[in-house]
Amino acid sequence: MNFEERIMINKLFKNRYFLISLQFLTLLGFVLLVYGGIGITTNDKDFAKILRNTNLANLIVWSYWWPLIIATAVLFGRFWCSICPMELVTSFFGKTGFRKKPGIILKSGWVITLFYLVILVIGIHTLAIHRIPQYMAVYMLTLLMVAVVSGLIWEKRTFCTHICPVGHLLGLYSMVASKGLRVKDTAVCRDCKTKDCISKSNHYKLIGRSCTSELFPPKITDNRSCILCGQCHKSCTKDNIVIRKRKIAADLFSGVRLSWAEMGFFVMVSGFVIYEVLSEWKVSKKFVMAVPDWVNHSLNITGSVEGTVKALVLFIILPGVFYSLFAILKRILAKEDWKTSFNQLVLAILPVTASMHLLKALLKTTSRIPYWDFVFGDPNGVTTAQMLTEHPEMLNKGILTVLWPYIGIIAVLLSAGGLVLSFLIIRKQQQSNVSKLISAVAVLLYGGLFLVSLTMWRLF
Numbered sequence: 001m002n003f004e005e006r007i008m009i010n011k012l013f014k015n016r017y018f019l020i021s022l023q024f025l026t027l028l029g030f031v032l033l034v035y036g037g038i039g040i041t042t043n044d045k046d047f048a049k050i051l052r053n054t055n056l057a058n059l060i061v062w063s064y065w066w067p068l069i070i071a072t073a074v075l076f077g078r079f080w081c082s083i084c085p086m087e088l089v090t091s092f093f094g095k096t097g098f099r100k101k102p103g104i105i106l107k108s109g110w111v112i113t114l115f116y117l118v119i120l121v122i123g124i125h126t127l128a129i130h131r132i133p134q135y136m137a138v139y140m141l142t143l144l145m146v147a148v149v150s151g152l153i154w155e156k157r158t159f160c161t162h163i164c165p166v167g168h169l170l171g172l173y174s175m176v177a178s179k180g181l182r183v184k185d186t187a188v189c190r191d192c193k194t195k196d197c198i199s200k201s202n203h204y205k206l207i208g209r210s211c212t213s214e215l216f217p218p219k220i221t222d223n224r225s226c227i228l229c230g231q232c233h234k235s236c237t238k239d240n241i242v243i244r245k246r247k248i249a250a251d252l253f254s255g256v257r258l259s260w261a262e263m264g265f266f267v268m269v270s271g272f273v274i275y276e277v278l279s280e281w282k283v284s285k286k287f288v289m290a291v292p293d294w295v296n297h298s299l300n301i302t303g304s305v306e307g308t309v310k311a312l313v314l315f316i317i318l319p320g321v322f323y324s325l326f327a328i329l330k331r332i333l334a335k336e337d338w339k340t341s342f343n344q345l346v347l348a349i350l351p352v353t354a355s356m357h358l359l360k361a362l363l364k365t366t367s368r369i370p371y372w373d374f375v376f377g378d379p380n381g382v383t384t385a386q387m388l389t390e391h392p393e394m395l396n397k398g399i400l401t402v403l404w405p406y407i408g409i410i411a412v413l414l415s416a417g418g419l420v421l422s423f424l425i426i427r428k429q430q431q432s433n434v435s436k437l438i439s440a441v442a443v444l445l446y447g448g449l450f451l452v453s454l455t456m457w458r459l460f
């Protein structure tokens with residue numbers, strides 16, 4: 001037995017009840033969080049900015065649960081999916097549903113990209129589901145309903161494979177991770193007569209299912225699609241499945257081919273991460289907001305639609321223009337086709353985006369620490385939010401003063417580390433020197449923006 005087979009994670013994944021118990025626990029947590037947000041609402045935008053941190057459910061969902069999902073995906077892979085309550089729900093309803101095959105539209109991956117786009121532009125930046133607990137609860141219930149309905153209509157776990165709005169995000173970030181699920185020995189799979197890991201008769205078992213993510217374990221070559229549900233650990237009768245260590249960003253170095261839907265998704269996320277990180281500092285925020293503010297002002301747009309326009313400009317138009325310009329240069333100067341050009345740009349920029357998303361997760365979780373003084377005494381958070389509106393000095397930020405210098409150093413190191421990884425990936429890419437130079441300039445502009453802003457903000 002080698003090291004990988006002995007490490008705890010594989011023992012836990014082989015245990016019949018470990019993951020499913022955690023899924024039931026997260027389902028219970030999910031229900032409690034929905035309950036904690038229902039009925040807590042406001043029309044006051046400024047009040048909502050405080051309420052989002054004083055309502056216990058909202059604080060957990062957006063400042064801890066969500067950042068933790070991002071962090072685990074980047075560092076370890078899609079481990080969140082292995083305990084996600086939606087997988088449990090959709091697989092459970094799949095047992096009694098119509099089991100229709102997903103059509104070409106679902107399989108294209110664009111449903112995931114568009115679902116995420118709607119949540120980002122309408123949900124977050126127009127309706128503020130991240131600030132108003134009642135809206136957060138409605139959003140979570142909507143997700144749950146989509147998981148139930150898709151389980152009833154489509155076969156296997158179509159929700160996880162083709163609908164989940166964060167499927168591409170976790171899949172793309174998991175390519176950076178230093179862990180991956182593979183078979184121990186492909187020769188064993190070649191000789192395996194039963195193929196229990198894909199056998200139809202195992203598709204709807206509660207524990208020890210064959211893979212319902214359309215994967216055949218010996219053919220897995222990258223981390224994007226395996227949701228680490230651990231079912232094949234249990235269904236493989238030859239004990240041939242293992243989660244093992246691998247080189248950081250191995251899939252990016254190997255030049256994985258992405259779909260258009262994944263690339264479209266990533267273009268949007270790279271714009272989103274710029275906004276999320278650079279709007280933490282008022283100087284860089286002014287720079288980031290210059291174009292959307294100008295558009296809103298020129299078109300005389302006010303109210304919540306301002307947020308819609310801001311999101312469209314920052315997450316679609318500007319990143320779309322950025323990637324298209326560099327792809328055009330690659331087309332003209334390096335004679336590459338569109339898909340290859342975009343693919344190389346996305347793989348090159350991904351480490352910077354992932355490292356900056358990781359930083360945002362860290363900034364969010366730490367900056368909310370002072371609110372924990374209040375949330376247990378007043379879980380719905382309305383009274384606390386009113387009190388903090390009148391007496392903001394009651395928020396004790398002492399701990400943040402201690403943490404800030406360390407976070408500053410981590411911020412600069414993460415941005416520099418992302419840049420270095422991006423350049424190493426470009427060096428390995430199978431492309432001409434001209435094409436590599438174009439990718440390097442794109443990374444330098446994108447990653448340099450973070451490095452310069454964060455260095456100026458945190459260290460000077």
Ligand code: SF4
Nearest residue numbers: 189192196197236238
């Ligand atoms: S993973 Fe296990 S069940 Fe699947 S083909 Fe290989 S040995 Fe057989």
Ligand code: SF4
Nearest residue numbers: 211226227229230232
């Ligand atoms: S290969 Fe399939 S069954 Fe195995 S962990 Fe990944 S998603 Fe689950």
